[in-house]
Amino acid sequence: MDENTEVWRQFYEKALARAHLKRTEFAAKLNESNLAVAVDCGCGTGSDIEYLEKQGYQVYGFDINPESVAICRDRFAAKALVEISQSSFEVYDYPRSGLVIANSSLFFAEPSNFQSTWENIESSLEAGGVFAGDFMGINDSWASQYRSPTTPLTEEHVKALFTDFDIIRFSERDEDAKTTLGKMKHWHTFSVVAVKRA
Incomplete structure (x- = not known):
């Protein structure tokens, strides 16, 4: 088992114990x-999927x-409303949707294809639909020399992605803190909840 696989295995063990994000609840209500x-882009162990399915969403x-x-x-x-695929951001065929969640996952989108990936996400959302997710900032420890490619963005770049949206929440995190696996790193992220305009 390579180091990357082992790290993800440990992460999923921890993640299975986590509840859905409150932000997912907030975003679902805004739709x-x-x-x-x-x-759910980069769905991990499915805590947000479980919540959304219980709200009657096809997920x-x-x-x-x-x-x-x-x-x-x-x-x-056993859940007829849930469909799981193995895919990357770049090749996934995004269905028409009222809610797109990307919790701490777009960090790992392929940098050279990020713009087209974002356009696919944006065009899949219906008017009145909601995006909720995180983007990696340029000061993050993983912005360079991470074990897989990452897509760090400036605040201006992140906000520019949302020209056709009303941003409801926007927050920046820029601090040293532990990862899920208990290692210290510098976090620099932008978190966004936004509603697509008609």
């Missing part, structure tokens, strides 16, 4: 698109890591 379809979750996909397929095997 005014009349489309109860959600996409499409995808992750590039086979272990995450296996956990979610097992976890949601």
Whole structure:
């Protein structure tokens, strides 16, 4: 097992114990698109999927890591409203949706294809639909020399992605803190909840 696989395995063990994000709840309530379809980009172990499915959403979750996909397929095997795929951001076929969640996942989108990935996400959202997610800032420890490619962005770049949205929440985190696995790192992230305009 390579180091990367082992790190993800440990992460998923910890992540399985986590509840859904309160931000996911907030975003789901903001959805005014009349489309109860959600996409969870980089769905991990599926805590947000579980919450959204209980709210009556048809949920499409995808992750590039086979272990995450296996956990979610097992976890949601009996749920007709949940569909799990193994995919990257770049090749995923985004369905028409009222909610797109990307919690701490777009950090790992392929930098050279980031703009087209974002355009795919944006165009999949119906008017009145909601995006909720995080972007990596340029001061983050993982912005360079991370074990896989990352897409760090400036605040201006992040805000420029949302020209066709009303930003409801925007926050910046710029601090040293522990990862899920207990290692210290410098976090620099931008978190956004935004509603797509008609």
